[in-house]
Amino acid sequence: MGRTLIPDARSPLPVMTDPLRVAVVGAGPAGFYACEHLLAEAPGAVEVSLIDRLPTPFGLVRSGVAPDHQSIKGVTRVYDRIAADPRVTFHGNVEHGRDLRHDDLLAYFHAVIYCVGCRSFRHLGIPGEALPGRASAGDFVGWYNAHPDQRTRRFDLSGERAVVVGVGNVALDVARMLLTPAEVLATTDMADHALAALAQSNIREVTLLGLRGPAQVAFTLPELKEFAARDDIDIVIDPQDMKEDATLGPDASRGREQVVALLNELAVRPERGCDRRLVIRFMVSPVAFTGDDRVREVEVAHTELQHNADGVVVARPTGSREMLPADLVLTAIGYRGSALPGVPFDPIRGVIPNDRGRVIDPVSGKARPREYVAGWIKRGPSGVIGTNKPDAYETVDALLHDMQVHPPDPVLGGDVFARLLQERCGDVVSYAGWERINAAEIARGESAGRPRDKFSDIDDMIEVAEA
Template structure:
């Protein structure tokens, strides 16, 4: 018998559990821990609420979760309820699949002003993550600035630009929908240090902007190189640049449109304001050997909201070596130390798609199989259950999650698949337990 503890119930966690079942079958016992009472991590609180088709991947995770060999252990937090060392005493292998839930910092003057957010917190706010329920961004200024040229920047811009009717079918939470309903934002500026040919945006996400009822994407034709340059690009980037060219060629916006201005060759240098953001100071850049360098020319964008979409990093865990520069756990192809591993974004940083975590999970289980060739005699889940009882931990099982899920679906507003609970105590109450 192999006793495996996986910390984190997002895609990396469930793909790793699936790999363990493939590797050992009935000889595997897998416990998947999560600090929240609800599973699925990034799928629940990171994927945009209007991308419901992507969230359908949880059906695959449910198939793994409902096997007798895999158990969800929710509402248990490493560092609060038990330590990594204690888990290692109980399980043959402990695999950290905690993702990269923390924002990378801009490292700019004024970053701590009010109404300046990282994308993890802002996305968590409109996706109902309990940690960000009280964020309450103020949306009464007409201009918002988004820093970054990836798909998360597009997600944030799209959510800010949508009409209320366009949220039909999404699971955006009620408090965010109310805030967006009252929003006065009419100009969204997306800052990118480099040019259109260097964006990390995909055609699907860019194309969604063109289909919004009141959004008007704006690209300065002068930022676009000669169209012949597109021939050297890969297919996805060539399509994305083609969409940017179409934005540059379209007619002027209508009076009631929300403009989404792509400000290329623009690097933020400071966030200005007295207690709260009032403007962003930006420096013009140029490309040298593919890198953005400042030209010395600066200008200011008046703005009442700034959202940094420049990447994520793994949250440190006590007694686990950490790679500060990489923003992930220090590891050698997933091995941290004997019996302790990491997988997914916690291993490689926030790169790749949801599906990229599947081969990553299978690869780490192969390493565990090499390192743990036989039964070590550790107690596994029986040992954890004794510890949980001694400490009075209020553990949430997958059957409890199914009751939470049922209640969220029942509470859904018209046209929405669910209304998420955004408070941990409410989630636990929905299980029917005290």
């Protein structure tokens, strides 16, 4: 039997009266905001299954946001309220591609929204990238944030100098973690294995490398201010680099102007003899990582800035090069989406191709019925947590519009889906199960004065969830 439709006096479109069943794949910010808008706007009954490959929700709010930025993680209180709605069911430890495919979901749900974020990292594609001692900043972030995927990673912190390729907020986050004394990190929810390793770390200098000039950095003012306010870290910027280019362009935001102004101040601030240093280099492009058994140096090409035909500031090599010593290299040049089996994927942009949230079939160029996308996997890895809210709302608006214009065929019920999950996945973690993990982590952290002591092993999480 199809969904029952009755006319709505306020709208020419019919109102859906049967529960609209939607699967939201990925319980990060985009997934939660999609749930929120479905609950608020569906013109009738709605049931949402929120699926995540991990037993824990919140995506990068848990595994990306830096451990010393606890207040930002307070946004999860909003997500808790959304999950508490009886129309939402959380299925943790269920992976699209491993346990379920898109055709399974389309058999059980009227529509699916993919909110899986960006799991991979961009590479430079230069010689020496595979040398030990070179890693993606995203792997380092996952490691210090107790993500199960990175829990067994090891980073050699025995040398004094780290180079971070990139000048965005992720680059500043990893630099801050490398330069912050262990006793300060020990008051955060950083993973135990990372705390132990960083307590032994000899890293005292981190150099950030920016391809273009100070006016083109991607980091934002509050993050730079936080570094500038540290009295245990010297910030070193060559004043010459500041002269080379401060081309802000006529449409520069006030935020950008303030970042450049602060960089100018820092470039002339005398060094204070701190034993930790953050060096910010501009107009340098890594061309190779060199070393024998491990990375020892980064070869960089100097660049100069020009405007291209569209007026965009681009970096062109000047022909001169330099070798920078490095005991650890982290590349913070962006996250990247991964393909989900059976779901279209744009390998160039690393996103699911879409038109305002409707998944597009790359062959026909038409929208695929009942499939939608939101968050980083929709628009690429940019924007803060809040950016995902209007993004997910736009997707849900498209979905609800389509469901009213083309009422979907009937689908199998929620009980049958629960049985499928039991057969396929074994240990599915409910929201109550996550709340037990949450409580256990908070209790473990309490005695050490930490906000929580995270589990990083999925088996440990499941044991607690099922206790």
